[in-house]
Amino acid sequence: MANVDTLADGLLQIGAVELRPNQPFTWSSGWKSPIYCDNRLVLGYPILRNQVIAAFEQIVRTDFPSLEVVVGTATAGIPHAAMLADRLSLPNAYVRSSAKAHGQGKQIEGYVRPGMKAVVIEDTLSTGKSAYDAVDRLKEAGAQVLAVFTILSYDFDEARQRIEQTQVPAYRLVPYRALVRVAHERGVVDDSDVDLLMRWRESPSTFGA
Numbered sequence: 001m002a003n004v005d006t007l008a009d010g011l012l013q014i015g016a017v018e019l020r021p022n023q024p025f026t027w028s029s030g031w032k033s034p035i036y037c038d039n040r041l042v043l044g045y046p047i048l049r050n051q052v053i054a055a056f057e058q059i060v061r062t063d064f065p066s067l068e069v070v071v072g073t074a075t076a077g078i079p080h081a082a083m084l085a086d087r088l089s090l091p092n093a094y095v096r097s098s099a100k101a102h103g104q105g106k107q108i109e110g111y112v113r114p115g116m117k118a119v120v121i122e123d124t125l126s127t128g129k130s131a132y133d134a135v136d137r138l139k140e141a142g143a144q145v146l147a148v149f150t151i152l153s154y155d156f157d158e159a160r161q162r163i164e165q166t167q168v169p170a171y172r173l174v175p176y177r178a179l180v181r182v183a184h185e186r187g188v189v190d191d192s193d194v195d196l197l198m199r200w201r202e203s204p205s206t207f208g209a
Contacts, residue, residue, distance in 0.1 A: 002051035002054070002055060004173065004174055004175070004178045005178070005182055006051065007048075007051060007052065007055065007151075007173050007174050008174045008178055008179045008181075008182040008183075009182055009186065010042075010045070010047075010048040010051065011037075011039070011042070011048075011151075011152065011174065011179070012179075012182065012183055012186065012188060014041050014042070014044075014045050014048065015038075015041060016037060016038055016039050016040075016041040016042055017035065017036070017037050017152070017179060017183075018035070018036045018037075019034060019035050019183055019188055019189055019193070019197070020034055020035075020036075021034040021189060021192075021193040021196045021197060022034075022193075024207070024208055031204050031205055031207065032207050032208030033200065033204065033207065034193075034196060034197055034200050034207075035154075035197065035200075037124045037152055039076065039123035039124050039151050039152060040076060040123065042080075042123075042151065043079055049083075052080065052151055052173065053080065053083045053084055053087055054087075055173050056080070056084050056121070056149050056173070057084060057087050057088065059147075059149065059171050060084075060088060060119070063147075063171075064117070064119060064146050064147065066117055067088070067090065067117055067118070067119060067146065068090065068091070068116045068117045068118065069085075069090060069091045069092070069093060069110075069111060069112055069116050069117070069118045069143070070082075070084050070085035070088065070090055070091070070092055070093075070118070070119055070121060071092075071093045071094060071095060071108075071110070071112065071118050071119065071120050071121065071134065071138060071143075072092075072093075072094040072095075072120075072121045072122075073094070073095055073120060073121065073122045073130050073131055073134045074094050074095060074096045074097055076122065076123040076124070077094070077120070077121040077122045077123055077131075078094045080121045080123060080151070081093075081094060081121040084121065084149075091110070091111035091112075091116075092110055092111070093108060093109060093110025093111055093112045093118075094108075094109050094110060095107060095108050095109075095120075095133075095134035095137050095138065096108075096109065097130065097133075107137055108137060108138065108141055112138065112141055112143055113142070113143075114141065114142025114143065115142060115143070115144065116143050116144065117143075117144045117146055118138055118143045118144065118145050118146065119145070119146050119147050119148070119149055120134050120135055120138070120145060120147075120148045120149070121148075121149050121150075122134075122148060122149070122150045123150065123151050123152075124150060124151065124152050124153070124154075125148070125150040125152070125153040125154065125159055125170060125172060126154050126156060126159065127156055127158040127159055127162075128148075128156070128158060128159030128162040128163070128170070129158075129162075131148045131150065131162075131170075132148070132159075132162040132163075132166055132168070135148065135166055135168050136166075145166075145168050146168070147168060147169050147170070147171055148163075148168060148169070148170045148171070149170075149171050149172075149173075150170060150171070150172045150173070151172070151173050151174060152172065152173070152174045152176075152179065153170065153172035153174070153175060153176060154176050154201060154204070155172075155175060155176045155177070155201065156201065156204060176201055177198075180194055180197050180198065
């Protein structure tokens with residue numbers, strides 16, 4: 001199984017993570033950010049994609065052998081959840097951001113039944129809203145949510161608070177500090193950039209204000 005540094009290096013190499021400490025991006029929330037992550041790009045690189053799924057699989061086999069269904073967040077978590085479910089020969093489902101306004105009005109699509117043990121797959125964990133909203137919807141449906149899995153986490157305080165509130169742990173393949181360390185070792189960022197990147201993580205909503 002690929003280790004943290006291998007996965008972090010892979011994300012940087014394919015451009016799934018872009019670091020611009022001095023030319024920050026603007027997120028949809030309006031936040032200014034020195035980092036932009038698009039882990040959908042992982043889908044286009046079979047070696048890295050398989051390393052990600054293998055890492056998720058190892059967590060399941062080690063910590064959650066009784067898992068019964070793998071659930072993705074819409075839309076970014078869906079393909080990773082489907083591949084992991086296939087690897088484990090388990091049912092698969094996904095949670096919409098909101099219920100459909102037509103048909104059966106479902107928000108949870110796929111095979112989820114009351115009492116089933118589930119994990120939620122998200123590609124990137126920022127504030128944790130989409131992942132933990134999915135956790136809440138699954139709990140309302142009677143599922144037992146064991147954990148959230150994500151490729152990368154920014155490790156924001158907001159996400160940590162959601163973890164504490166729900167008592168559903170988050171397993172991240174690449175923690176933010178590890179990503180920044182690997183980027184520094186590869187020469188992607190210098191010492192002053194590292195300081196700036198860490199300050200941003202501590203207060204993302206006020207960065208660049």
